[in-house]
Amino acid sequence: MSAGEQYLRSHLPMTVVSALIVVAIVFVAWDRWRRGALIFGSAALVAAAFRLCLPTVQVGLLAVRSKPFDVAALTALGSAIVFLAATINTLGVN
Template sequence: MVVVGLVVLVAIVFVASDRWRRGAFIFGSAALLAAVFRLCLPTVRVGLLAVRGKPFDVAALSLLGSTIVFLAATINTLGVG
């Protein structure tokens, strides 16, 4: 949980410094990292990442993370080169 929290903190720093696409990409990567941790680690070790059953948690985090990464990678830069 601490590792995922630190990655989210890095994403917040990027968003706060007007690097929102990079921050969104890192935030989506944090969700994917949480899915990997939830899949690989036992329930007693993942802390607050264990919300429901393991299959649901992994599926929800994977869907959320991949959607955010996809949107961050494909969204228009609004005219910024």
């Protein structure tokens, strides 16, 4: 495997998570805060899945602490955000 392929493979998970966060920010900027929050929470859950399934060398910047801590923290954060966004009454706002 070439150095370029190794570089791309090690940064792909962080790129996917970053793209989801950018999409969430766009939705929030368009006053679609519930959809943005759902996508943001989903980004945290995707990051947790990457951290759980991939070796540390391949997750790049998603590896902050130990694997169990990262997975638990990202899962708790993502689940809480998705739960709150899904259960809050919109009062006519999307």
